[in-house]
Amino acid sequence: NFMLTQPHSVSESPGKTVTISCTRSSGSIASNYVQWYQQRPGSSPTTVIYEDNQRPSGVPDRFSGSIDSSSNSASLTISGLKTEDEADYYCQSYDSSNHWVFGGGTKLTVL
Amino acid sequence: EVQLVESGGGLIQPGGSLRLSCAASGFTVSSNYMSWVRQAPGKGLEWVSVIYSGGSTYYADSVKGRFTISRDNSKNTLYLQMNSLRAEDTAVYYCAKHDSSGWYFDYWGQGTLVTVSS
Numbered sequence: 001n002f003m004l005t006q007p008h009s010v011s012e013s014p015g016k017t018v019t020i021s022c023t024r025s026s027g028s029i030a031s032n033y034v035q036w037y038q039q040r041p042g043s044s045p046t047t048v049i050y051e052d053n054q055r056p057s058g059v060p061d062r063f064s065g066s067i068d069s070s071s072n073s074a075s076l077t078i079s080g081l082k083t084e085d086e087a088d089y090y091c092q093s094y095d096s097s098n099h100w101v102f103g104g105g106t107k108l109t110v111l
Numbered sequence: 112e113v114q115l116v117e118s119g120g121g122l123i124q125p126g127g128s129l130r131l132s133c134a135a136s137g138f139t140v141s142s143n144y145m146s147w148v149r150q151a152p153g154k155g156l157e158w159v160s161v162i163y164s165g166g167s168t169y170y171a172d173s174v175k176g177r178f179t180i181s182r183d184n185s186k187n188t189l190y191l192q193m194n195s196l197r198a199e200d201t202a203v204y205y206c207a208k209h210d211s212s213g214w215y216f217d218y219w220g221q222g223t224l225v226t227v228s229s
Contacts, residue, residue, distance in 0.1 A: 035215040037156075044205060044219040045156065051214065090156050094214055098161065098169040100146065105155040 120223030133206030
């Protein structure tokens, strides 16, 4: 089993760009797809990135995802920040032993 | 339109049992991977259990031997039977549909709160 580690919180101003990291503790980040979920207060999670860098329909292209094998991490980048982007963000991947793994979550503050 | 509606949460004493339900519409539960994911108050998401379309089931170590995932194809409903409940099981429980590849969760219910306390 592996863990996914995210920063507890990040903050940035409206209109700026922020990147949230997700580091895999063991095994290659590239061995299983990484997904990103947005969870606003009081709401269920929704997918903003799937399969490392794919956006579901309806998710603006301000959201992008990538993986970096050198740092064994995935990243979610949000450009042109809006106050509505303020939320918790979770990365997620699949453990080949029929388990799914979430990162601890990152609280994004847009101030 | 895909919809998932959980029910069955509530206040239960430690050691007690509870069964959660997740009524699905807009797709067939038995044709998809379905999972339960929980979120303790103020905490992050934790995957709990999955049932594959073929019927195989898997559990997080934290609930193995105490929780059982199942489905009723005639009712298009997913269940989670929770026994020997502990305080640390207190959480909002979400049912989630996997995408066709199985890698991730493309639809989530609104969640049902389970509180384990005396």
